Amino acid sequence: MFKKNKQAPKKAPKKFSLLTLIVTALVTLLLGGGAVFIFMNQRLQAVEQTNSSLGKIEAVYSALYNNYYKKVSRQKLENGALSGMVNALGDPFSEYMSKTETQSLNDTISSSFTGIGAEVRKNGSHIEIIAPIDNTPAKKAGLKANDIIEEIDGKSMTGVSLSKAVSLIRGQKGTKVTLKIRRGSDTFTKVLTRAKIPVKTVTGHLDKQHKTVGYLQVSTFSENTAKEFKSEIKTLRKQGAKSFVIDMRDNPGGLMDQALKMASMFVENGKTILQVQTRGQNAQVYKAGKNYDGGFKVKEKTVVLINGGSASAAEIFSAALNQSANIKLVGTKSYGKGTVQNTLPFSDKTELKMTIAKWLTPDGSWIHHKGLQPTIKADFPSYAYQTAIDTKQTYQQGDVSSQVKKMQVLLQALGYTPGDARGYFSAETATALKKFQADNKLEQSGKADATTINKLEELATAKAAASDNAYQAALKVALQN
The missing domain is CATH 1.10.101.10 (PGBD-like superfamily/PGBD)
Structure with missing residues (x-):
């Protein structure tokens, strides 16, 4: 789930100069008080530690660039250092993204790209599928959440960067790409034909036998998803819908603001939709209201479908409806992604995607690695989950x-x-x-x-x-x- 930061730093943070420290010390003396001296001492220690770390990084960079036995590009060393720092977190949802990866993320958010239709992430040394998008080559080929892409067109993906993997998967519409997939202890090969991934993220229709039930499927949470969702609800109402089934299965998530807008449509004003807790702070509570839904409410009976591919923003929406609007969840346990990411763009069109907080359900539960449990458990026949x-x-x-x-x-x-x-x-x-x-x-x-x-x-x-x-x-x- 993303909270997009559109402010790009123009320059890297500077080290504190001696003059800065002297001025700060003078201000501290003028303020007076023992507590201020303690704060100043802690600040100086932090500065010294930062300078020491940066000095070591600079020394390693200089040694490799000037003395390595063969020429190495500055860009490669810089990207390696940045990626290394982020990888040290051990967080698969935080990463330093190259131009290609940044463009890929932006394409996904805007819902306009050509590929196979599966959101992927870097998990350790592997490329892992978060969830396939409905009505795409990935979905039709039977790819599933947590599948590992071992090879792309015969090339091993072990240790390969996410940007490299994405560049190999994507290509011109109509061309083919061969994926070797590992699912559990089984491996299999699939040949997929690249296609334009649907721009529309919400589709709907009346149930064929029960014309008073409107079915809505939400494939991802992109920039216009809430708007599309509202429009589809209105259309189905005109067609005679008196109740709704909302399908969040295999929805990998996306933008937090879209989940807030959509959930608010079902939740009574003033009731909690979501809690977001950053490091060392009390949780920020987001409540339903006109500022999110514009006064548009859905009062009809509603049910939400979830499964193991329902993640992030899809889980926020589902949990809010379940806990704050008493709407039942049907299906299987969801994915369990309870963190919030923000993107910090740079002038060279690269970005830092970083986990900045954890999100909690309305009752304060953290579902990370746990998932949401359905009110009613139901699933496809067992053979549907057989590996290819x-x-x-x-x-x-x-x-x-x-x-x-x-x-x-x-x-x-x-x-x-x-x-x-x-x-x-x-x-x-x-x-x-x-x-x-x-x-x-x-x-x-x-x-x-x-x-x-x-x-x-x-x-x-x-x-x-x-x-x-x-x-x-x-x-x-x-x-x-």
Whole structure:
């Protein structure tokens, strides 16, 4: 979650000069008092420690630039020093961002970019997916929160900077990128076609069977999300909506101000939406009111869907509605990101993204690494969470592997009978696969090649989406009087 700082420092902070210290000391003497002397002593100690640290950094920089056995650029040393300081925090949400990374973040916030549609972060030495955005190549390929991108087009991502990874993932619309993904103990490969990621962050429609229930899906919290959300609510009302299901699943978050504006629409004026606590300070309390929602309120019965990909601003919104408006949460436990980041831009178009505070739910809970628990637990069928099948090889009768077992599970889910789904590619499995290939106008080889596997996963994904138990549970609540 971001609080954008648009003030860029023109120059790096200067060291205190001797004259500054003398002037400060004279002012201290004029003020008088033992407490002031103690403060001055602490200030001097802090200055000395800072100067000592900066002196050591300068010495290392100079030694490397002038004496390293081969030439090294000043920019590389500078970026390394800045990144090193931030990495020392051990905080995956704080980073010194290059021009490319800065542009990537700004594109995400403005919701206008071309890529695969997955928000990624640097986690240790790995590139990790926070959440895929709905209706994007990443989502359609079955990528999920916490997936590790091990390779991009055959290049290892271990130890690679986030900017480098993003530059490799992005490219011209219509071109392909191959990702090797690790999910738990399994690895698999996916080929994705780059596309323009949807600019609109809120979509909605009436439920097909129950025309009085309006469904809204929020993919991320960008600059115009609250405005889009309000517009969609008004449209659905005109179409006859009397209650709402708001889908926050796989929403990786975004801008805090958008979450505040949207949550205030549902929360009674004066009630708490959010608490933000910075270091050594009491929590700042944000309360619902006209300053956020402009007087626009949603009084209709509402239910919110969450899952493991609901993070940051999506969790702020969901927690506010749950705790301050008694709105039920349906689904599975959310991601658990309870910190606030700010960006400090520099004149060379790089930025420092830094965690500046932790945010608390209205009742004062910190959900970091814990997540929000749903009021009603409901989820997709278990096969929807099965890891993808590795398409680098073809599987045939007689094979025994975990990949074969995954194929058998999907065949069963689609109504075919592959026999005992334990990973042995039996004659019965081959027969079931041939029938599947015939039904889908594929070569009836009885072998599971990449084309067959991709079709199998595509249809299983579609069936899982149609078997959305969480949505059905939310719909039931929305229809209650």
